[in-house]
Amino acid sequence: QKEVEQNSGPLSVPEGAIASLNCTYSDRGSQSFFWYRQYSGKSPELIMFIYSNGDKEDGRFTAQLNKASQYVSLLIRDSQPSDSATYLCALSTGGSYIPTFGRGTSLIVHP
Amino acid sequence: DVKVTQSSRYLVKRTGEKVFLECVQDMDHENMFWYRQDPGLGLRLIYFSYDVKMKEKGDIPEGYSVSREKKERFSLILESASTNQTSMYLCASSLPNRDSPLHFGNGTRLTVT
Numbered sequence: 001q002k003e004v005e006q007n008s009g010p011l012s013v014p015e016g017a018i019a020s021l022n023c024t025y026s027d028r029g030s031q032s033f034f035w036y037r038q039y040s041g042k043s044p045e046l047i048m049f050i051y052s053n054g055d056k057e058d059g060r061f062t063a064q065l066n067k068a069s070q071y072v073s074l075l076i077r078d079s080q081p082s083d084s085a086t087y088l089c090a091l092s093t094g095g096s097y098i099p100t101f102g103r104g105t106s107l108i109v110h111p
Numbered sequence: 112d113v114k115v116t117q118s119s120r121y122l123v124k125r126t127g128e129k130v131f132l133e134c135v136q137d138m139d140h141e142n143m144f145w146y147r148q149d150p151g152l153g154l155r156l157i158y159f160s161y162d163v164k165m166k167e168k169g170d171i172p173e174g175y176s177v178s179r180e181k182k183e184r185f186s187l188i189l190e191s192a193s194t195n196q197t198s199m200y201l202c203a204s205s206l207p208n209r210d211s212p213l214h215f216g217n218g219t220r221l222t223v224t
Contacts, residue, residue: 032209043215092209097142103153
């Protein structure tokens with residue numbers, strides 16, 4: 001059984017701070033990792049994906065992957081109130097097209 | 112731009128009714144998914160389709176069926192709606208490889224009274 005664990009939060013950070021969102025997983029065969037953002041009442045939208053160990057940066061977002069320790073993180077620099085949302089971690093393995101989702105972490109950025 | 116369209120944003124149905132939720136994608140994606148999302152439970156997969164007329168049960172298929180007669184359209188059917196099927200329903204599509212992210216529709220909030 002593949003499992004993806006996220007702290008449900010809420011994680012509360014002040015505007016301008018770095019928000020760090022973490023995700024651990026149990027299946028060592030996991031190969032592709034995705035971060036989705038979901039605003040309240042809206043559907044998830046992809047913000048980052050990462051396949052290789054290390055860091056991947058896109059604007060204010062950085063995804064970090066450590067396959068040996070089985071975790072993937074999302075850092076949001078210079079957090080803004082508009083970043084307040086639920087962040088879903090998802091992963092895929094080589095044997096399936098069906099991704100496994102975590103339950104999400106709620107992020108609140110307060111002015 | 113990639114587009115997944117769900118036919119209704121809000122739907123109210125009565126217990127026992129047969130309910131159809133429609134989803135259309137314009138990206139020529141092979142894979143299509145139906146999820147439901149409830150507070151505290153995250154996304155739960157109901158059904159998955161990897162080709163026309165092909166389907167696989169997800170984690171919670173009971174009480175639901177699906178139809179995929181054309182590549183771009185994936186329908187979710189509640190044979191006899193019950194109050195415990197009140198939820199947000201999300202359709203998604205993707206290419207047939209593990210590196211492909213899911214593209215979600217706007218969701219249908221179904222209330223069964």
